[in-house]
Amino acid sequence: MAGGRPSPPLFAALLLVAASLRVASSSDSDVLLRFKATVSDPAGSLNSWAAGSAPCNKNVSNWAGVVCDDDGNVSGLRLEDMRLSGSLTRIVLLQSLPGLRTLSFMKNDLEGPLPEVGKFKSLRTLYLSTNKFSGAISDDAFAGMSWLKKLHLSSNGFSGPIPTSITELPKLLELRLDNNRFSGPIPDLQLKSLKLVNMSNNYLEGRIPNGFRTMDAGLFAGNKALCGDPIGVSCKPLPSESLSNQKLAVTVATVVFIVSGIVAVVVLLPQQRQMEHERLEQVQSPKKPAKDTKFASSQKEEKLESGAAGYDSGGSSKKPAKEHEQGRLVFVREGRERFELQDLLKSSAEVLGTGRFGCSYKAALLTGRSVVVKRFRDMNRVGKEDFEEHMRRMGRLSHPNLLPLVAYYYRKDEKLLVADYVPRRSLAAALHGFRAAKVPALDWATRLKVVKGIAKGLNYLYEELQILSVPHGHLKSSNVLLNDSFEPLLTDYALVPLMNQAKAAQSMVAYKSPECKQHGKTSKKSDIWSLGTLILEILTGRISMIDPTQDKDVVSLADWVNAVAEEEWTDKVLDREMRATRKSGEEMIKLLKVGLACCEANVEKRWELEEVLDRIEELKESEGDEDS
Missing domain, CATH: 1.10.510.10 (Transferase(Phosphotransferase) domain 1)
Structure with missing residues (x-):
């Protein structure tokens, strides 16, 4: 070094490094600006995308909707709820962004067929929900996207069969196809990584694959031609199954007929003779007052408080209030075991906790199921109609990490929300x-x-x-x-x-x-x-x-x-x-x-x-x- 300046070779090397960084940043800028020109932006949401500026300053984004990694590369686009319109036919321009891992265009007015997303082999998440995309999706649309974890296509107009290339996504965690026009059978995904699937409100048909039988029925609701578990709709047997079932039915009917005859001879005939003998005794002797057969339990169990519901929990002879006074349980989830308010009041109850909103009880029903009943006294912000509409909205929610609402009870001064009991x-x-x-x-x-x-x-x-x-x-x-x-x-x-x-x-x-x-x-x-x-x-x-x-x-x-x-x-x-x-x-x-x-x-x-x-x-x- 001389005079405090870098030696010429070192100085030249620094200039080359700086130039290469500018070229990389300039490259990302050029790619994004070319893509911006292919969509309509009436709200000016992408005005920050301007020539002469860099989209990233290390991991800090300078442009709206751009996600940057620690090295200053563009790692994602989250262009959500920006009123963007047009199509994404030129989305392949974004292939020039090697670090791209996330693409989200949710809640816009984009239309046309599914973009050529299959070219993005390193993509982790793809969100296209709540747009106006339509048409059938080619069967190989997602082939080779082995890193894809989340695929959300809900609330569009996609039609035709579900692409089987989805079954070849080994890391897929979430798949949302709800609120479209998909038709035909559901592919047997058999993906161990899959945590969330929603196929509701389509035109799907046939038997639901066994891999989905333990999921919530709401995830398949709105498909009238589906059958099997978990929705509880019986599937029509195949011709071979039908013939086998007919033979089985004949065999069972024969056995039942024989057994019924034996029961009639061994059990019913002595009972009939006994009844005739008792009637004869009643004719020959004066009538006696019938014994009180009402069951009186000696076991003291804690009961759900029921005064507000119109029932006397102490077993008194008070009659229940009229239904419009006591209210009733309203179930918001399909396919669930039904029970009445009186079943809750009769059940043994355990106080789980008391908070600022009210008390929570564990209620053990006579059927063996346990539920949690939460009592609220401070839910007077909305009227009955708005309250019931919100309950219906909550009843439609279905996710593996939400405790689903099962039913509710409404009174002006008190509300009950019923959910499943979780032992841990x-x-x-x-x-x-x-x-x-x-x-x-x-x-x-x-x-x-x-x-x-x-x-x-x-x-x-x-x-x-x-x-x-x-x-x-x-x-x-x-x-x-x-x-x-x-x-x-x-x-x-x-x-x-x-x-x-x-x-x-x-x-x-x-x-x-x-x-x-x-x-x-x-x-x-x-x-x-x-x-x-x-x-x-x-x-x-x-x-x-x-x-x-x-x-x-x-x-x-x-x-x-x-x-x-x-x-x-x-x-x-x-x-x-x-x-x-x-x-x-x-x-x-x-x-x-x-x-x-x-x-x-x-x-x-x-x-x-x-x-x-x-x-x-x-x-x-x-x-x-x-x-x-």
Whole structure:
């Protein structure tokens, strides 16, 4: 070096590196600008896409809807709800973006046939829902997309058979084909990775493959020609089956006839003689008052409180109130066992918990099924018609990570919501309440599984309840149940429209978010903040102080984590009961950063749910995990 300047060779090398970076950035810009010219943007949503500027500044996006990786490459496009129109016939232009992993054009006015998405072999997620795409999809449309995890084509006009190339997607987690015009049989997917399938409201026909028989019936509703499990519609037998069934029926009928004859001789004939003998005695002797045959149980069981419903739980002789006074149970889910309000009142009940909204009971029905009944007294925000419409909307929700609503009971001053009982209880109990019972702590793999399930359930609420400003509203560890395989089930969701405003502001988690405290307004990102707080609780094992109004000195989990130096997070922040290894420890730190990004006080800087989902989905349980 001379005079403080780099030597000529080194200086030239630096210029070459800088030039190559500019060329790469310029290349991404050119590709996106050429693609922009192929779609119509009447709302000016893509105005930030301008020549002379770079789409990415490292992992920070400068252009609307562009997702950037840590190296400043374009890794995704989320052009959602931008009023874009036209077709995507020139989508192949985006092949020049080698780092592209996510494509989302949801909630626009795009039309035409399915774009040539099969050319994007490295794509992880593809969202085309809620547009105007139409026509049949070629059978090989998704051939070779071996990395694809999520394929959402719902709420379009696609027709014809479901492409069999979908059966060749080894990493597929979610498939949504609902609200289209698909016809013909459902392919037997046999994909072990598949977690969510929705094929409702199409023109599909034939027997539902056995791999779907344990799924919720609502995922196949609206296809009148489908049969089999789980929808409970019998399938017409094939000709060979019909002949075999006829032979079986003749054989069974013969056996039944013979057995019936034996029963008549052995059982009914002595009974008839006994009845004749008793009638003779009654004629020959004076009548006696009949004995009281009413069953009186000596076992004292706790009953559901029933005064408001018009029943006397103490077994008195009071008659039930008229139906219009006592109300009735209304079932919102097809194919479920039906029972009456009186069955609930007769059942033995166990108090599961008492919260600010009311009490939760476990009710054991006489049929053997157990349900959870939640009593609410502060749901007077809407009238009966609006309440019932919202219940029907909730009844249509179906996702593996939601506890489905089964039925409801309406009175002006009290409401009951009925759901299935989950024996393992809540995430809060698993994290904080089982130590005395010597139940093992949740390890890293289980906690990551729980976080992924929670995020998927919340994302489903986002998509299905777009009209709600806060799709969940009350996301916290005590409102997440764990089934026997530790799959999380979200509860107490979508209640904001029904709750009294004052009660909601006092009790619901979304109303504790920074933006609500500062400006009195909630938004969908209030649920993101709740998710972030929950992630931090899961990773730290500490009880989340969501509402520190009683103690002004209490610090939120996010503030507590941020107050610790990052290099000390492993020792001072993460719950040691997760038993971290070197590799899993790195994954824990990544998730911790996701939780903090969700808890960002500035709503504009707080991550979108799509970004959260992608980052969580990339996390692995252990060193041996594949990139799934």
